[in-house]
Amino acid sequence: MTILYDYKESLYINLTNKCPCSCVFCIRKETDYVGNSSSLWLNHEPSVDEIKNEFNKFDLSKYDEVVFCGYGEPLMRINEVIEVAKYIRSISNIKIRVNTNGLADLIHGKKTAKLLKDNIDAISISLNAPNKIKYNEVTKPKFGEKSFDALLDFAIDCKKYIGKVNFSVVDEISEEEIEQSKELANKMNIPLRVRHKN
Template sequence: MIVYATHAGGKYLPLEESLRVQPEGRRNLYVNITNRCNCACTFCLRTMKHMAEQSTLWLKREPTVAEVERALDEVPWEYIKEVVFCGFGEPTMRLDDLLTLLHYVKKTHPDLPTRLNTNGLGELENGRVFAADFKGILDTVSISLNASNAQRYYELTRAKFGEKSYEAMLTFAEHCKPYVPHVVLTIVDHVEGPDEIARCKAICEQRGLTLRVRPYEDS
């Protein structure tokens, strides 16, 4: 699926089915543009290839920008409250296309908030600082913090850039602060215990960032 909605129990549903299940109320629109990721997190479904390919989010091929725009044009926008770029892979693996699509959403639906869910390694992946490109087109960036130190972060994420990924991720969050109104770091509940979560909260407080504890979903 290129665009989808989420429902209780970690279900990913096409919008038509989402509206049958829940005909009333507005919901988030998720935009899925790639399977590729520069992490292989131990708690992620995509690490189990046979399960990943059975997921409705697994793309047989990456959609073109035009194909994503056509999918967006067909959305029943009266039911949408936020547009979130978050699929089976890491959206910043397609940075230029991501920026183009964010511009498209803001041009066609300027009043809807936009969000990017990311591992925060886009600067390492693309070899440049690009947070300023988000100005005016991105309202929230949600970055996976995952751990309170570089060693534990690498153990969990197995990021292709090694332990330097941790500081790069935090630096990316700080780069976003002047350009993105809401910068949020996340950690997954049940993957780490309360002591580790407390340490993560302290790190975010020191850097003026917000931490959100995400519920673990195994579906």
């Protein structure tokens, strides 16, 4: 069972396989691993202690950052994310980032960005589309229509409480939709990264 894995210059934390979305381009549908990791499918959700113990196997000075991102939505387990982030802070000054679908407020039924304040240095939100119709089409969120607006609200909160926020889209959408996504991101003053599926 892979809890921590490295990819490029970062160390990734695989906390959960649960996710409220079923994105059409989700890597989980095509492969069980990323980079040189073994399977990222978990046989159980690791406890905070299990995750802390895994850190004993890695030299954090070798990495640029630690990223909460595995085969699920890390903020499904927001309390564990915070606890693990506090632990990382206690042993290192490495940067800590969360890769998220931005739906934590809907998952938990409350505002969540404020909870990440002081524990997370940066957050990357999968925007995936320039509008709610296209978003629902490519992301298939279980919360339906309200998901896209909730994501945008969460991004605004993250700017306030975390500071370093960026959006991403995958080049599975059209050039025109990528341009529209850039316009939306510019309007919100949040940088946008275009990710290549392969």
